[in-house]
Amino acid sequence: MASVRGATLLGPDKLEIREYPFPDIPADGGLIKIEMGGVCGTDVKYLHGKLKVDYPIILGHEILGRVEKLGKNAAAIHHVKEGDRVILKGALGCGRCADCRRNNQRFCRQRTSYGGRTTCDKPPHLFGGFADYLYLAPDVLCTKVSDSLTPEAAALIGSVMANGFQWAIRRGGVKMGDFVLIQGPGQQGLSCTFASKHAGAAKIFVTGIGRDQPRLELAKKFGATRTIDVEAEDVVEVIRRETNGEMCDVVVDVSGNPNAIVKSVDCLHRQSTLVLGGLTGDTTVTPMLMDKLVWNEIKLQGCFTADNDATEAALRIIEETKFPVEQMVSHVFPLKEVEHCIRAIGGEVPGTFPTKALINPAIG
Structure with a gap:
């Protein structure tokens, strides 16, 4: 292979497979x-230009790969060797800015951001996971993954499963005996369900709509005790009935749907927590009666990507329990079909509605 393919976003709805030279290491x-x-x-x-980026970028921020080549000092920096299987997160930061000084490296504006903020306009170009190869920057965190995990399972750990532990447990505070509602049965909803189950939640409710029935059935395997089709049932009434009026200790919204977020407040009891993990878009306004939050002392908790501790926790539990998290992977696409895959995830391809989709560059 004389060059490297990368799924390059040139602007809103302008995605091309472009070729780049192998970088100097x-x-x-x-x-x-x-x-x-x-x-x-x-x-x-x-893809649709809803998030601000410095075009062009190579998309893909959930990354599983193998170390192909290391510079002479890189093994000591990353604690890996050539041939190791790794997941990658651009989460170490510059170490000098205000966020890094507060141990919030995930928010560092200077950090390498795969598949997002870091442009591919200049060498070494390869800053996205929808490609044949990726440049390993010195400020990126590598986490070694066992070869015992299937590729599908290993690919889920760094972002999807780690987010479940970050959002439900570390930010939501789910603990033994809690009643938990997960709004949305997609990949993040399933990961939050799995994490809540391992935290000891007594009841876990997962919502979806009519077309989500396969996802809702999958949610039961991941730990849901009751699923709710919100097109057929009123979620607030179901929660009230199933909890004998106590309502929920934690609600995690991963739907990004303003209506679901508003309903979430009514599913909580006093002094409980609403976790917001779903993006609604830079310009979307969610109408909410703020007095409900005030009178009931509801904690509103936004969530960004998982930190390194959550990644390690997810990895250890999945490796030890051998729970088949890859059950949520419904589709695997070749690199050349990445735009079709993204549009399918967005519900834009009739008849194709993936629960979780992966890109495998080795199949074309």
């Missing part, structure tokens, strides 16, 4: 051969 850098790249709703928003 400095002493502190490396090269990763992509095994799988996960597709999520954020990629849909990138």
Whole structure:
């Protein structure tokens, strides 16, 4: 292979497979051969220009690969060797800005951002997971993954499953005996369901709409005790009945639907927590009666991507329990079909509605 393919976003709804030269590898850098790249709703928003980026970018921020090449100092920096299987997160930060000084490296504006903020306009170009290879930057965190995990399972850990632990447990505070509502049965909803189950939640409710029936059935395997089709049942009434009027300790919204967010407030009891993990879009306004939050002392908790501790927790539990998280992977697409895949995730392809889709560059 003389060049590297990358799914390059040139502007809103302008996605092309472009070829790039293999990068020179400095002493502190490396090269990763992509095994799988996960597709999520954020990629849909990138495609349609709903999130601000510095074009052009190579899409793909959920990354599983193998270390192909390391600079002479890179092994010591990343604690990996050539041939290791790794998941990658652009989460180390510059170490100097205000966010990094507060140990919030995930928010560092200077950090390498795969599949998002870091442009591919200049060498080394390869800053996205929907490609054959990826440049390993010195400020990126590599986490080694066991070869015992299937590619589909391993590809879910760094973002999808880690987010479940971050959002439901670390930010939502789900604990033993809690009643938990997950709004949305997609990949993030399933991961939050799995995490809540492992935290000891007594009841876990997962909502969806009519077309989500396969996802709702899958949610039961991931730990849901009751699923709710909100087109057929009123979620507030179901929660009131199933909890004997106590309502929920934690609600996690991963739907990004303003109506679901508003309903979520009515599903909580006093001094409980509403976690917002779903993006609604930069210009979407969610109408909410703020007095309900005030009178009932509801904690409103926004959530960004998982931190490194959540990633390690997800990895350890999945490796030890051997729970088949890959059950949520419904589709695997070749690199050349990445735009079709993203549009399918966004509900734009009739007859194709993936629960979780992956890109495998090895199949074309």
